[in-house]
Amino acid sequence: MASRFSGALQLTDLDDFITPSQECIKPVKIEKTKSKTGAKIKIGEDGYFDISGGREQKLQKVEITLADCLACSGCITSAESVLVTRQSQEELLRVFNERKYKDNKGVTKNVSLIVISLSPQPVLSLAVRYKLSVEEATKKLAGYFKSLGADMILDMTIAEDLSLLEAQQEFLERYHNQQNEPSSKNLPMLSSSCPGWVCYAEKTHGSFILPHISTTKSPQQIMGSLVKQLLSESRGVIPGEVYHVTVMPCYDKKLEASREDFYSELLNCHDVDCVITAIEIEQMLGNSNMSLSEAADGELENPWGTEEDGTPPSIKRHIGSGSGGYADHVFLYAAEHLFGETNARLVYKNLRNPDFREVTLEKDGKEVLRFAIANGFRNIQNLVQKLKRGKSPYHYVEVMACPSGCLNGGAQVRSATAEGGRELVRALEAAHERLPLAPPPRAARALYARALHGHHSDKARALLHTAYHAVDKTDLTLNIKW
Amino acid sequence: MSKLELLQTLNGHKGIVWNVSWHPLGNIFASCGEDKTIKLWSKEGQDWTIKTVLVDGHQRTIREVAWSPCGNFLASASFDATTAIWDKKSGQFECNATLEGHENEVKSVAWSPSGQLLATCGRDKSVWVWEVTGDDEYECEAVLNAHNQDVKKVVWHPTMDLLASASYDNSVKLYKEDKVDSDWSCVATLQSHESTVWSLAFDKTGERLATCSDDKTVKIWKEYKVDNQEGVIVTERESTWKCVCTLSGYHTRCIYDISWCHQTGLIATACGDDIIRIFREAEDSDPNAPTFELICTKLEAHPQDVNCVTWNPSGNKELISSSDNGEIKIWKFEE
Amino acid sequence: MTKLADNINPHIYEKGTEREITASDLDENVVDEIDEREIFDLIRNINDPEHPLTLEELRVVEESNISVDNKQNTVDVNFTPTIPHCSMATLIGLSIRVQLLRALPSRFKVTVKVAEGTHASEHAVNKQLADKERVAAALENNNLVQIINQCVAIK
Numbered sequence: 001m002a003s004r005f006s007g008a009l010q011l012t013d014l015d016d017f018i019t020p021s022q023e024c025i026k027p028v029k030i031e032k033t034k035s036k037t038g039a040k041i042k043i044g045e046d047g048y049f050d051i052s053g054g055r056e057q058k059l060q061k062v063e064i065t066l067a068d069c070l071a072c073s074g075c076i077t078s079a080e081s082v083l084v085t086r087q088s089q090e091e092l093l094r095v096f097n098e099r100k101y102k103d104n105k106g107v108t109k110n111v112s113l114i115v116i117s118l119s120p121q122p123v124l125s126l127a128v129r130y131k132l133s134v135e136e137a138t139k140k141l142a143g144y145f146k147s148l149g150a151d152m153i154l155d156m157t158i159a160e161d162l163s164l165l166e167a168q169q170e171f172l173e174r175y176h177n178q179q180n181e182p183s184s185k186n187l188p189m190l191s192s193s194c195p196g197w198v199c200y201a202e203k204t205h206g207s208f209i210l211p212h213i214s215t216t217k218s219p220q221q222i223m224g225s226l227v228k229q230l231l232s233e234s235r236g237v238i239p240g241e242v243y244h245v246t247v248m249p250c251y252d253k254k255l256e257a258s259r260e261d262f263y264s265e266l267l268n269c270h271d272v273d274c275v276i277t278a279i280e281i282e283q284m285l286g287n288s289n290m291s292l293s294e295a296a297d298g299e300l301e302n303p304w305g306t307e308e309d310g311t312p313p314s315i316k317r318h319i320g321s322g323s324g325g326y327a328d329h330v331f332l333y334a335a336e337h338l339f340g341e342t343n344a345r346l347v348y349k350n351l352r353n354p355d356f357r358e359v360t361l362e363k364d365g366k367e368v369l370r371f372a373i374a375n376g377f378r379n380i381q382n383l384v385q386k387l388k389r390g391k392s393p394y395h396y397v398e399v400m401a402c403p404s405g406c407l408n409g410g411a412q413v414r415s416a417t418a419e420g421g422r423e424l425v426r427a428l429e430a431a432h433e434r435l436p437l438a439p440p441p442r443a444a445r446a447l448y449a450r451a452l453h454g455h456h457s458d459k460a461r462a463l464l465h466t467a468y469h470a471v472d473k474t475d476l477t478l479n480i481k482w
Numbered sequence: 483m484s485k486l487e488l489l490q491t492l493n494g495h496k497g498i499v500w501n502v503s504w505h506p507l508g509n510i511f512a513s514c515g516e517d518k519t520i521k522l523w524s525k526e527g528q529d530w531t532i533k534t535v536l537v538d539g540h541q542r543t544i545r546e547v548a549w550s551p552c553g554n555f556l557a558s559a560s561f562d563a564t565t566a567i568w569d570k571k572s573g574q575f576e577c578n579a580t581l582e583g584h585e586n587e588v589k590s591v592a593w594s595p596s597g598q599l600l601a602t603c604g605r606d607k608s609v610w611v612w613e614v615t616g617d618d619e620y621e622c623e624a625v626l627n628a629h630n631q632d633v634k635k636v637v638w639h640p641t642m643d644l645l646a647s648a649s650y651d652n653s654v655k656l657y658k659e660d661k662v663d664s665d666w667s668c669v670a671t672l673q674s675h676e677s678t679v680w681s682l683a684f685d686k687t688g689e690r691l692a693t694c695s696d697d698k699t700v701k702i703w704k705e706y707k708v709d710n711q712e713g714v715i716v717t718e719r720e721s722t723w724k725c726v727c728t729l730s731g732y733h734t735r736c737i738y739d740i741s742w743c744h745q746t747g748l749i750a751t752a753c754g755d756d757i758i759r760i761f762r763e764a765e766d767s768d769p770n771a772p773t774f775e776l777i778c779t780k781l782e783a784h785p786q787d788v789n790c791v792t793w794n795p796s797g798n799k800e801l802i803s804s805s806d807n808g809e810i811k812i813w814k815f816e817e
Numbered sequence: 818m819t820k821l822a823d824n825i826n827p828h829i830y831e832k833g834t835e836r837e838i839t840a841s842d843l844d845e846n847v848v849d850e851i852d853e854r855e856i857f858d859l860i861r862n863i864n865d866p867e868h869p870l871t872l873e874e875l876r877v878v879e880e881s882n883i884s885v886d887n888k889q890n891t892v893d894v895n896f897t898p899t900i901p902h903c904s905m906a907t908l909i910g911l912s913i914r915v916q917l918l919r920a921l922p923s924r925f926k927v928t929v930k931v932a933e934g935t936h937a938s939e940h941a942v943n944k945q946l947a948d949k950e951r952v953a954a955a956l957e958n959n960n961l962v963q964i965i966n967q968c969v970a971i972k
Contacts, residue, residue, distance in 0.1 A: 478904075
């Protein structure tokens with residue numbers, strides 16, 4: 001059965017088929033009074049009992065959450081049952097019903113606002129699956145979630161805009177820094193919106209590669225910050241009582257949402273509380289014996305307080321790849337602001353395979369910019385190895401862990417037949433081309449002034465950028481894998 | 483009565499010799515092991531001697547060495563997670579390229595029949611396919627995560643770019659490239675062994691595959707193509723492989739290696755009971771249910787486990803074997 | 818991140834008596850046949866990785882769970898983890914294997930297994946311990962070797 005995680009994540013994280021007791025070292029916190037000799041444990045038929053206090057106290061079964069897994073050296077067993085103990089679907093439905101949730105720190109909170117953010121790829125996936133137009137699919141999804149209990153359904157265009165704007169700006173800074181300090185690790189700049197790629201880089205290549213990775217947050221996490229900080233404020237709701245769900249094309253996004261970096265100490269909550277994927281929505285609909293087309297109609301909202309466009313909110317695309325168009329946007333911005341080319345042409349050339357292609361900018365017969373898009377693990381491998389040997393010719397690479405990018409994410413709806421996979425990706429790419437183009441990001445720009453105190457303010461930096469941490473590879477002592 | 487005559491016992495390595503590999507011309511062989519060196523042997527008069535020792539290529543045990551079909555390159559797979567490529571362009575054997583990427587121990591390396599591709603596999607459960615893209619330039623073509631446990635060995639089909647891997651997960655998998663989108667994928671899984679499959683070998687035509695396992699059996703598999711005469715159902719566009727023969731009751735411990743001579747059709751096995759066995763297909767063997775006879779049992783071939791056996795590719799019936807105790811032996815098979 | 822041991826308060830057993838030395842033991846000319854007692858003597862003092870106690874004291878190894886065949890040159894050791902979910906099982910098994918690898922003549926084929934029915938992942942643990950390539954690779958891991966040496970060292 002195909003894993004919902006990207007290939008890059010599978011390689012580094014999936015471990016031996018040994019039951020958790022062999023591998024997992026999550027410490028158990030037992031609440032107990034001080035005793036002289038340590039706990040006395042009795043093994044009963046239905047559990048383990050602490051009898052040191054004089055009376056039996058059933059010990060809590062250890063539960064492993066994704067955050068724990070990420071915190072240690074990254075064992076994620078492939079046994080589905082051990083995987084995501086926070087079964088997102090069940091959790092989601094429970095939150096809808098009870099209006100309460102338990103965050104990653106184990107604290108139960110009341111929920112006063114449930115916000116669902118939709119990214120384009122899973123919506124496209126569901127549209128193709130249920131044979132609906134994207135507009136129809138969006139309406140139905142909004143209606144479906146509303147009927148379950150969601151309060152607001154949003155598109156992520158503003159977050160995508162911010163992510164692209166920051167990436168463009170970051171590239172310019174890096175380019176200039178590299179000119180001033182040729183031996184620095186500013187270039188090539190590598191995109192950061194794919195968590196599969198980021199996790200792989202942190203665990204395998206660490207401090208060598210990390211300086212190259214863009215610090216710009218992914219749209220998911222920018223959306224998280226916007227919802228928890230700005231939206232909650234505008235609605236007069238405590239950030240910790242907003243339950244933010246994002247709809248994504250892969251499971252890797254669940255890991256990204258659980259990162260400690262995306263837990264706000266200040267607000268005592270995660271930026272994104274739950275990630276649900278296209279395939280899980282398909283399952284949920286299936287469990288209710290319904291097709292998406294049978295859901296009631298619903299509407300997206302635009303809560304960002306800007307009425308510049310006048311157009312109703314909808315799923316939009318950006319120019320470029322189905323993974324967000326990073327290479328295209330940064331390229332065009334750089335061409336204009338570094339070389340004065342306002343109408344640079346983007347002609348991609350396939351290298352070894354269609355998942356590795358490059359585009360160049362020439363000025364006065366000389367090549368001045370060289371960008372690439374590298375999808376899939378084998379291409380990431382080659383990119384990293386070339387970088388290691390100092391032979392990388394690129395200024396910027398859009399890196400995605402899944403072959404064909406996010407449209408072919410690990411948790412997009414699968415094709416009915418084994419051979420149909422390729423055709424399905426093509427259908428999704430075609431559907432993506434037909435999406436309305438996002439207008440110039442006036443709303444996003446307005447946000448800088450209004451809420452973020454300007455482009456380079458600390459607030460903007462905190463909300464829009466993140467950091468990476470090489471995972472220490474020295475084995476945990478008693479549990480070294482061999 | 484067939485026998486295996488001992489021609490020479492070679493002591494050169496310290497510690498376990500994991501693998502020995504013949505140069506395609508059959509007049510040189512390479513050996514590798516626990517002592518982190520590769521030794522190249524050739525004959526001086528009647529005796530095999532060490533001609534070259536390759537050191538400093540790896541920091542840990544070298545598990546397997548493989549010559550390219552043209553004979554100009556030697557690849558070595560090591561527990562240090564790298565695969566080194568050696569060649570003699572400069573006059574001396576030097577390591578001119580290192581393939582990195584595996585997470586931990588690399589257990590096997592093999593060149594495709596054209597010499598354009600290399601395959602490696604390891605404890606990280608993956609099989610990697612590399613392409614030779616230029617002078618000392620190798621690029622990763624595919625990373626295949628089909629197995630869910632340690633992968634022990636990879637071998638290529640004798641004439642096509644079809645790759646086979648054997649694993650701790652008790653299965654064998656076959657992989658092919660889809661020319662349309664240059665994507666490699668697993669096209670078949672051979673499941674029948676009850677424990678780790680340690681090694682495998684194609685016959686001369688590549689239509690049959692012999693596998694050996696910790697379950698103490700050798701299995702012969704036959705390819706049934708899409709339009710086969712025997713009426714074997716083949717559901718997809720790929721061939722089906724069926725286990726048509728199991729040799730059990732012969733080996734008393736884990737079988738570590740198997741070699742199928744392309745000239746004589748003889749199968750040799752290396753076993754943890756210190757014995758080398760030779761099997762031959764019976765005269766009246768039915769292609770769809772072949773029978774193999776044990777025609778030679780070399781008891782105490784080595785004082786410890788036999789790790790590797792390999793027939794001389796020139797078809798002169800020479801066989802080399804290596805053992806845990808550091809010995810390499812050259813044998814001659816005689817009818 | 819240190820972990821609470823699985824079994825904080827294990828049951829401790831008394832050590833057995835020392836073996837008496839006989840005349841033939843001291844005779845250089847007699848081919849050294851190994852017996853169960855000798856194997857037991859080699860492994861009884863291996864320390865448990867988590868407790869300051871030996872495998873004998875924890876009844877993880879017992880002489881009755883060892884069998885030796887001098888004709889076939891085989892040694893089989895079955896060990897009993899203290900609790901069915903003991904996460905140290907593979908490490909303990911590995912320590913036993915290493916100790917015997919270092920001490921016994923090379924003619925012996927050693928098999929170390931979890932005693933039947935005493936561990937939840939019995940099959941997986943036994944398979945890993947039986948895989949000599951995995952064991953050889955493990956012993957090239959310095960961190961792991963250090964831990965094993967600590968277990969095997971005589972206090």
